[in-house]
Amino acid sequence: MATPQTGKKPSFSERRPVLAVLIIELLLLLAVFAAGAVATVKQLDYTSPVLMSFTPMAVVLIIYLTLRRRWAETGFRSLRTIPVQHAKYYIPLLLVLGTIALKGFAELTLAKVIFFIFFTLLVAFVEETVYRGLIFKTLLRKSAMAAVVTSSILFSITHMLNALSGQSMADTLLQLIYALLLGAVLALLMLKNGNIIPLILFHFIHNLIQFLSDDLQDTNTLPYDLFLLIVLGVHCVWLIYSARKEKRISADAGAAGLEVTH
Template identity: 60%
Template sequence: MSNHRTNESFSTKHPVWAVVIIELLLLLAVSAAGTYATLKELSSNSPVLISFIPIALVLIIYFTLRQKWGTLGFRSLGSIPRANWVYYAPLVVILVTICFKGFRPVSLSEILFYLGFTLLVAFVEESLYRGLILHTLLGKGVKTAVITSSLLFSVTHVLNALSGQNAAETVLQIVYALLIGAVLALLMVKNRNIIPLILFHFLHNLIQFVGNDNTSSYLAVDVVILVFLAAQVVWLSLSFKKPVIDAPLSRVS
């Protein structure tokens, strides 16, 4: 028994501390990259590139060496029960809805850059929040894991308040991130597959980047999406049956 406890990882023995360390390291990396980019007068996307590229490499190496890919939800889409695909439908509706904001003219080079940039962000953020953090906290209970991972995901977006946007836009973005985080976390617990979440995150950010810059003119669209997301959180929460929701991700092969 004592030998088993000795072999347990730090995240298993101290899940809360593990999550705190992950979040602090992420915030530190992004903040440091932001300071460097400001001093060097680099583009607004530079802090994310400077911090997320090494983070992505570390995650890939860690997942590979520790054989964490399957445990953290990197599985075939065929592993998702056919009946459960309906729970992804609202995400498709959200993607279509944000398209109503329209698009701005973009060059081929911009499109290629945004494809790589948004895929990088989607992989890193989903791997951290719906992968490592959610999985680490499941031992504390599904509610705790979902709520905490969603709150941390929204807190990370507070950094956007330093980029010059006003308070109202920042609050809207935090609430938006909180609800999206909750929906994606619930979908992760339900289907144990992170691939659709990365795909949604990637497409969502890509559409936002190539969309119209004047987002203040489309406040009504954002409010509708927030209501829609809140409804999906309720729908997903009610869809769970206790024997399924309490099963940790690591028990699924």
């Protein structure tokens, strides 16, 4: 059935948003699992599964967004579209980056830095476009809560794949909680400003710092991890409070407008 406003037939994601999201998530997981199996059999480097799965995904996403002209709709907009007064909501993300950088960096070579710049930019583009772009925007047709909660849970579930690489259950659980809170923060920022560029930049720098960090030093990172969880938790509460406040102000303004017209 065509919509009366546009005369166009609704897309599959508009007619079946939940099913569309499930298909997107299953395809992503299937691609990563298949690439992981190939990498295991051929005993490839630990970055190989992501490169093998995310590279074609990035190409498909670029072609899809270009042909369907959905770049802006997915959140790829000028940073100038973000209100100046909303810049403060990104400050906690800088605190997160500063905290994970405290562990220091490993001995680096130019080739290693260049490789991980490409690698982390690829991951940031694909994951943000999928979770805070396609999945978030699709579920936003249901409700803001559905979009934020579901996209965050799916983002966290995807990181369960690290448990298959020999990571301890405790570390995996901590990472799942961290990914859930981080996903919620990024989704709430997407809800507030509708701009995916800052999220991709943060995700890129966040992962780059982690990959270039000194993993060999024998230090207890639990205090840092707990601090990050607290920062992200408080950030979530702040963003939720701000969203509800703006909604209440908007509703009051609308009610006042109706009274004036009457």
